Amino acid sequence: FNVSRVETTPFGDQKPGTSGLRKKVKVFKQPNYLQNFVQSTFNALTPQNVRGATLVVSGDGRYFSKDAIQIITKMAAGNGLRRVWVGQNGLLSTPAVSAVIRERVGVDGSKATGAFILTASHNPGGPNEDFGIKYNMENGGPAPEGITDKIYENTKTIKEYLIADLPDVDITAIGVTSYCGSEGQFDVEVFDSASDYVKLMKSIFDFESIRKLLSSPKFTFCYDALHGVGGAYANRIFVEELGAQESSLLNCVPKEDFGGGHPDPNLTYAKELVARMGLGKSNSEVEPPEFGAASDGDADRNMILGKRFFVTPSDSVAIIAANAVEAIPYFSAGLKGVARSMPTSAALDVVAKNLNLKFFEVPTGWKFFGNLMDAGLCSVCGEESFGTGSDHIREKDGIWAVLAWLSILAYKNRENLGGGKLVTVEDIVHNHWATYGRHYYTRYDYENVDAGAAKELMACLVKLQSSLTEVNEIVSGIHSDVSKVVHADEFEYKDPVDGSISKHQGIRYLFEDGSRLVFRLSGTGSEGATIRLYIEQYEKDPSKTGRDSQDALAPLVAVALGLSKMQEFTGRSAPTVIT
Ligand code: VG1
Ligand code: CO
Numbered sequence: 406f407n408v409s410r411v412e413t414t415p416f417g418d419q420k421p422g423t424s425g426l427r428k429k430v431k432v433f434k435q436p437n438y439l440q441n442f443v444q445s446t447f448n449a450l451t452p453q454n455v456r457g458a459t460l461v462v463s464g465d466g467r468y469f470s471k472d473a474i475q476i477i478t479k480m481a482a483g484n485g486l487r488r489v490w491v492g493q494n495g496l497l498s499t500p501a502v503s504a505v506i507r508e509r510v511g512v513d514g515s516k517a518t519g520a521f522i523l524t525a526s527h528n529p530g531g532p533n534e535d536f537g538i539k540y541n542m543e544n545g546g547p548a549p550e551g552i553t554d555k556i557y558e559n560t561k562t563i564k565e566y567l568i569a570d571l572p573d574v575d576i577t578a579i580g581v582t583s584y585c586g587s588e589g590q591f592d593v594e595v596f597d598s599a600s601d602y603v604k605l606m607k608s609i610f611d612f613e614s615i616r617k618l619l620s621s622p623k624f625t626f627c628y629d630a631l632h633g634v635g636g637a638y639a640n641r642i643f644v645e646e647l648g649a650q651e652s653s654l655l656n657c658v659p660k661e662d663f664g665g666g667h668p669d670p671n672l673t674y675a676k677e678l679v680a681r682m683g684l685g686k687s688n689s690e691v692e693p694p695e696f697g698a699a700s701d702g703d704a705d706r707n708m709i710l711g712k713r714f715f716v717t718p719s720d721s722v723a724i725i726a727a728n729a730v731e732a733i734p735y736f737s738a739g740l741k742g743v744a745r746s747m748p749t750s751a752a753l754d755v756v757a758k759n760l761n762l763k764f765f766e767v768p769t770g771w772k773f774f775g776n777l778m779d780a781g782l783c784s785v786c787g788e789e790s791f792g793t794g795s796d797h798i799r800e801k802d803g804i805w806a807v808l809a810w811l812s813i814l815a816y817k818n819r820e821n822l823g824g825g826k827l828v829t830v831e832d833i834v835h836n837h838w839a840t841y842g843r844h845y846y847t848r849y850d851y852e853n854v855d856a857g858a859a860k861e862l863m864a865c866l867v868k869l870q871s872s873l874t875e876v877n878e879i880v881s882g883i884h885s886d887v888s889k890v891v892h893a894d895e896f897e898y899k900d901p902v903d904g905s906i907s908k909h910q911g912i913r914y915l916f917e918d919g920s921r922l923v924f925r926l927s928g929t930g931s932e933g934a935t936i937r938l939y940i941e942q943y944e945k946d947p948s949k950t951g952r953d954s955q956d957a958l959a960p961l962v963a964v965a966l967g968l969s970k971m972q973e974f975t976g977r978s979a980p981t982v983i984t
Contacts, residue, residue, distance in 0.1 A: 406482060406569045406570055406571050406584050406585070406586045406591070407569065407570050407586075407587070408482070408483045408567055408568070408569050408570075408586065408587075409483075409567070409568060409569075409570065410565045410566070410567055411437070411440070411565060411566050411567075411568060412564065412565050413437045413440065413441055413444075413563055413564065413565060413566055414437075414563075414564075415441065415560060415561050415562060415563050416435075416438060416441060416560065417561070418432075419441065419442050419445070419556075419557060419560035419561075420557045420560075421539065421548075421553040421556060421557060422928035422929050422930075423769060423770040423927070423928035423929045424526060424537075424539055424547060424770060424771070424772075424928075424929055425522070425524075425537050425538055425539025425540070425547070426442055426537060426538050426539065427525045427526075427528060427535055427536070427537035427929055427930070427931050428535065428536065428537070428931050429533070429534070429535060429536075429931055429932070430468060430469050430531070430532055430533070430534060430535065430536045431532075431533075432931075433469060433473075433536045434469070437566070439473055439476055439477075439538070440476060440480065440566045440568070441560055441563050441566065442538060442556070442560060443476070443477055443480050443521070443538075443566070444480065444484075444559075444563060444565075444566035444567065445556050445557075445559035445560040445563055446521075446540050446556050446559075447480070447484045448559045448563075449552055449555040449556045449559055450519070450552075453518075454518045454519055454543070455484055455485060455486060456484075456485040456486070457485065457486070457487045458486050458487060458517075458518045458519070459486070459487060459488045459489075459490060459511065459515045459516065459517040459518060460481050460486050460488075460489050460490070460517065460518070460519055460520065460521065461489075461490045461491075461497070461502055461505055461506060461517050461519070461520035461521070461541075462474055462477050462478060462481070462489055462490070462491055462495075462520065462521045462523070463490075463491055463492040463495050463496060463497035463502060463520075463522070463523065463598070464495065464496075464497065464499075464502075464522050464523025464524040464634070464703065465496070465498070465499075465523070465524040465526075465530075465633055465634040465659070465702045465703040465704070466494065466495060466496045466634055466637075466659045466660075466661060467523070467524065467525065467530030467531075467534075467535075467536060467661055467662075467663070467702065468530050468531050468532055468534070468536070468661040468662055469536045470495050470523045470536075470661075471495055471576070473523050473536070473538070474491060474495045474523070474574075474576060475573050475574065476568075477489075477521055478491070478571065478574055478593060479568050479569050479570075479571050480566065480567065480568050480569075481591075482568075482569035482571055482584065482586060482591040483566075483567035483568040483569040484567050485588060486591070487515070487589075487590070487591065487592070488511070488515060488591065488592040488593070488594060489591075489592075489593050489594070490505065490509070490511065490517060490594050490596060491574075491576050491593060491594070491595050491596075492505075492595075492596065492597075492598035493576070493577065493578075493579055493595055493596065493597055493598050494576060494577055494598070495523070495576050496598045496634050496637045496659060497522075497598050497634070498598075498602070498634045498635060498637070498638060498703055498704035498705065498803075498804075499522055499524060499526070499703040499704065499705040499800050499801075500602070500704065500705055500794070500798055500800045500801070500802035500803070500804070500805065501598065501599070501601065501602040501638070501704075502520045502522050502541060502545075502800070503541065503545035503546065503798035503799050503800040503802075504545070504601055504602050504605045504797075504798050505517065505520070505601050505602075506518075506519065506520055506541060506543065506544075506545040507544070507545040507798060507799075508601055508604075508605060509596075509601045511594055512581060512594065513592075518543045519540060519541060519542055519543060520540070520541045521538055521539070521540055522538070522539050522540075522541060522703070523536070523537070523538055524537050524538075524539075524634075524702060524703040525537030525702070525929075525931070526668075526701055526702050526703050526705070526706070526929065527667070527668055527669035527670075527701040527702055527706060528667075528668075528702070528929070528930075528931065529662070529663060529665075529666070529667050529668070530661060530662050530663050530668070530702065531661065531662035531663075531665070532662075534662070535931050540552070540556070541799075541800075544775060544779055544799050545798050545799040545800070546771070546772060546774075546775030546778075546799030546800065547770075547771055547772040547775070547799075547800070548772070549772055549775070549776070549905075550772070550905065550907060551905065569584075569586065569591070571584055571591075574593045574595075575595075576595055577595075578595060579595050579596060579597060580594075580595060581593070581594045581595075598634075598637050598638075599637060599638050599641045599642075602638060602804075603638070603641055603642060603646065605797060605798075606642060606804070606805065606808060607646070608735070609733065609734070609735040609797055609805070609808075610733060610734065610735070610808045610809075610811075610812050611733075611734050611812065611815070612646055612647060614812070614815040614816070614819070615647050615808065615811045615812060615815050616646075616647050616648050617815065617822060618811060618814055618815040618818060618822065619643075619647050619648050619649050619811070620648050621818075621822045623695075623821075623822065623827045624695050624696070624814070624818075624822075624827065625653075625692075625693075625694035625695045625696070626643070626649050626653050626694055626695070626696050626697075626811075627653045627654070627655060627678065627681060627682075627694045627696070627697045627698075628643055628649075628653060628654055628655065628657075628697070628698050628699070628700075628807065629654075629655040629656050629657075629670075629675055629677060629678040629697070629698070629699040629700075630654070630655070630656050630657045630659070630699070630700055630704070631656055631663060631664075631666060631668040631669075631670065631674070631675060631699055631700070631701065631702070632656045632658065632659060632660040632662075632663040632664040632666065632668060633659060633663060633668045633700060633701055633702040633703065633704055634659050634702065634703055634704050635657070635700035635701075635704035635803060635804060636654075636656065636657035636658055636659045637659055638704065638804055639654050639657045639804075640654065640657060642804060642808075647811075653694070655677055655678060655681070656677070663702060668701050668702035669701055669702075669706070669791075670698075670699035670700055670701050670706050670707060670708035670791055670803070671708060671791060671982070671984045672684065672708075672715060672984065673982050673983070673984070674982075675699040675708060678697050678698075678699050678708075678710070679710075681693060681694065681697065682694065682697040682710045682711075682712065682713065682714075683712060683713040684710065684713055684714075684715060692712075693712045693713060694712065695711065695712050695827065695829060695830070696709075696710070696711060696712075696810070696811070696814065696830055697709075697710040697711075698710065698803075698806075698807040698810070700803030700804065700807075701791070701803065704802075704803045704804060705771075705792065705794075705800050705801045705802060705803055706790070706791040706792055706801065706803050707721075707791055707792075707793060707802075707803040707804075707806035707807060708791055709721050709806065709807070709810050709830070710830070711829055711830025711831045711834070712829065712830070712831070714829075714830055714831040714834070716830065716834055717750070717789075717846050717954075718749070718787060718788065718789050718790065718791045718792065718793065719745075719749050719750035719752050719753070719787070719789050719844060719846050720750075720752050720834060720837065720844070720846075721787065721793055721806065721810075722743075722745065722749070722752075722753055722785065722786065722787025722788075722793050723752035723753045723755070723756045723837065723841070724813070724833060724834065724837050725785055725787075725793065725806070725809045725810070725813070726740065726743045726753060726756050726757070726760075726762070726785045727756045727760070727837065727840075727841070728813045728816070729784070729785055729809070731816055732809075732812045732813045732815070732816035732817075733809060733812050733813075735795075735797065736784060736785075736795075740760075740762055740784040740785060741763065741781055741782060741783060741784045741796070742757075742762055742763030742764065742765065742777070742782045742783045742784060743756070743757050743762050743763070743764055743765075743783060743784065743785050743786060744764065744765035744766070744767055744774055744777055744783045744785075744786040745765075745766060745767075745786060745787055745788065746766075746767055746768065746769045746770070746773070746787075746788040746789070746790075747766055747767065747768055747769065747896045747898075747910060747911055747913070747923065748769060748788075748789055748848075748911060748923045748925065748937070748939040749787060749788050749789040750789065750844040750846045750941045751844055751919070751921075751941070751943065752841065752843075752844045753787065754766075755841045755842060756841060759840075759841065763782055763783070765777055765782070765783060765901070766898075767898055768896065768898045768907050768910035768911070769788065769790075769910065769911070769925065769928075770928070771788075771792065771794070771799075771800055771801050773898065773900070773907070774786045774794075774799070775799045776900055776902040776903060777901070777902065778796040778799060779799075779902070780902045782901070782902075783796060784796050787801075788801070789846065789848060789939065789984075790848075790984075791984075793805070793806040793809070794806070810830070813833060814828070814830070814833070817832075817833060835950075835951075838947070838950040839947050839950070842943060842944060842945040842950070843943075843944050843950035844941055844942070844943050844944075845941065845942045845943075845944060845952070845954045845957045845958050846939075846940070846941045846942075846954065846958075847939075847940050847954055847955065847958050847962070847983060847984070848937060848938065848939050848940070848983070848984045849937070849938040849940070849962075849965075849980035849982075849983055850927075850935055850936070850937055850938075850980055850981050850982045850983075850984070851935065851936040851937075851938075851971070851975055851977055851980050851981060852930070852933075852935045852981040852982065853930070853932055853933040853934075853935065853981070854933055854934055854935070854936060854975045854976075854977065855933065855934070855975070856933055856934040858934075858974045858975055858976075859926055859933075859934035859935075859936050859974070859975070860926075860934070861974060862924075862936065862969055862970065862971070862974040862975070863912065863924065863926060863936075865969070865970065865974075866912045866924055866968070866969055867895060867912060869893075869968065870893040870894065870895075870912070870914075873890055873891075873892075873893065876890050876893065876914070876968070877889050877890055879964075879967060879968055880964050880968070882967075883963050883964050883967040883968075884960040884961075884963050884964055886960045887916070887920070887960050887961055887964050888916045888917040888918040888920060889916065889917045890914050890915065890916055890917075891915060891916065891917045892913075892914075892915040893912075893913060893914045893915065894912075894913055895908070895909055895910070895911070895912055895913070896910040896911045896912075896913055896923075897909075897910065898910060910925075911923050911924065911925040912924040912925070914968070918942075918943070919942075919943040920941060920942040920943065920961055921939070921940075921941045922938070922939070922940055922941075922961065922964070922965045922968070923937075923938070923939040923941075924936065924937070924938055924939075924965075924969060925937045925939075936971075936975065938965055938969070938971075938980075940958050940961050940962055940965055942957065942958060942961055944957070955983075
C-alpha cells in the first residue's frame with residue numbers, strides 16, 4: 406500500500422470532555438473531522454506507541470462505527486503502526502477494550518499499547534444522534550488530562566494527516582489480513598469480542614456459586630442490555646456460563662440506534678426492565694424477578710434492581726466494598742483501598758472508615774481512578790452515575806457489577822438455597838443501612854439548557870460562596886429544617902500519585918449535619934449545556950432510614966433550587982431526569 410499526506414484545516418470544537426469527544430453524527434461526518442482528531446491523537450503519543458505499535462479499534466457498534474473503523478485502520482497503517490485489532494463486527498464493550506489492552510496476546514504474541522473506543526456511551530445513537538471517540542492508554546484506562554489537553558492543542562493547529570490506500574477490511578470474519586507497505590507489513594486481526602472478557606470474569610468470580618444461585622427455583626433473574634454492546638456478552642456469560650434462561654435477557658441484540666431508545670440504565674430510560682421489576686406504574690399480574698440489571702450503550706454503566714426495589718449507585722459501590730472480601734475470590738486477600746467521585750454519596754466513606762480502608766475522593770470521570778489503581782492504592786471504586794468497578798481493568802464495568810451483586814447474593818444465600826428464606830437485594834441494602842446508616846441521595850439533571858444561562862448560574866453560585874452568612878440567610882428563609890452551611894468551595898483535586906491538579910470540578914455546599922449540595926456542568930453532552938444537581942443527606946438513626954428518598958430530601962431540594970435560582974436562570978420548572 407501507499408501512504409498519502411492529506412492537507413487539512415483545524416476544527417475549533419475538538420476538545421475531549423469527561424470521556425472523549427462526543428458530537429452529533431453529522432458533525433463527525435464533515436470531511437476530515439474524524440481524521441483530524443485521530444491524527445491529533447497519534448501526534449500526542451510517544452513514538453513507541455505509534456510506530457510499530459498495536460492498536461485496538463472497536464466500540465459499542467453505534468451508527469457510523471463501521472465507517473470510523475475503516476478510516477482509523479487506514480490512518481493507523483499510514484502512521485506506521487504494525488497492527489490493528491478489531492472485535493468481530495467492530496464490537497467491544499468499553500470494559501472489554503480495557504481488558505483486551507491489558508490481557509490479550511495476539512496470534513503472533515503481540516500486545517496492544519492503546520485503543521480508540523468508538524462510543525458515546527449512554528447517549529442515543531443513529532444518523533441524527535451521537536457518535537464518540539476516546540483514546541485509552543497502555544494501562545487500559547482513558548487518557549489522562551495531560552494527554553487529552555495535548556490532543557486538543559494538536560487539533561487547533563493540525564495541517565495534514567497520513568492515510569494508507571488500503572481496501573476496506575472485512576470486520577465480520579475472525580482472522581488476520583496482512584498488507585505490505587513500503588515500510589513493512591501491516592496486519593488487521595479480527596477476534597471474538599467476548600472471549601478475553603469472559604476469561605477475565607471467570608478469574609475474578611466464583612462462577613460455580615453464581616450458577617447454583619441462578620439455577621435455584623427461588624431465585625429469578627433478568628438483564629437488559631438496552632440494545633447496547635452488553636448484549637454481545639450477556640448470552641455467553643449469563644446463559645452459557647451461568648445457566649440463566651434465555652428469556653431472562655432483554656434487548657440483548659446490539660443495534661446501531663439502540664432501538665431508537667436512550668441506552669442509559671436508570672429508572673427513566675430503562676422502562677421495560679423497570680416495569681418487569683415491578684417498579685413501573687403498570688402493575689402487571691406477573692411476579693417480578695428477584696434481581697434485575699441493565700447496562701448502557703458501551704456496557705460500562707450498570708443499574709441494580711431488586712424486586713420492586715432500586716439500589717442507588719452510591720449505595721451499590723459501598724455494599725460491594727463492604728462484602729467484596731467474603732463474596733468475591735479476587736478480593737479475598739483484602740481491599741487495597743476504595744475511591745469514589747466527588748458527587749457520589751458518602752456511603753462508601755462510612756464503609757472505608759469502619760473497615761479501616763484507604764479512601765480517595767476524585768473528580769467526576771473514570772480517568773482519575775486509574776492512577777490510584779496503578780499505584781496499588783485502590784481496589785473498588787464507583788460513581789453516582791451508575792458506574793462501578795475495580796482494579797481488574799481501568800474502566801467502570803457494567804457486567805462486572807452485575808456479577809459482583811450476584812456473588813454477594815450467592816454468598817448471603819449459601820445455606821438458604823435448599824431450605825430457608827432467600828436473602829433478597831432489598832434485605833442486603835436494609836441490613837447495610839442498619840449497620841452504616843443511610844445516605845438519602847438524588848440527582849437532578851437539566852439537559853440541553855442554554856449554555857450562557859448555565860454558566861451564569863454556576864458563576865452566581867461561586868460568587869455566593871464568599872459570604873456564608875448570606876448563604877445561611879437564604880437557606881433558613883427557604884426551609885427551617887435544613888441545617889447550616891459550614892463550608893462551600895469549588896472542588897479541586899491533587900492527584901496523590903503524580904501531583905497533577907484538576908480545578909473547577911464542581912461547586913459544593915457542605916452542611917453541618919453532613920448533607921451536601923453539589924452543582925456541576927456535564928462534560929459528556931453534545932448540545933447546549935446540562936446542569937447536574939446532586940443532593941445528599943445522611944441518616945444514622947435506624948428508625949428513620951426507611952423513608953421515600955424524594956420525601957426525605959424535599960427540604961434540601963427546595964434549598965438547592967432557591968440558592969441556585971434554577972428556574973430563573975434556566976426557565977425550567979422541573980429537571981429533565983431525576984435519578
Ligand atoms: C457523566 C457522569 C460521569 C461519568 C461520565 C462518563 O459525565 O456524570 O460520572 O464518568 O458521564 O460515563 P458528565 O460530565 O456528563 O457528568 V459513560 O458511561 O459516558 O462512559
Ligand atoms: Co458508558
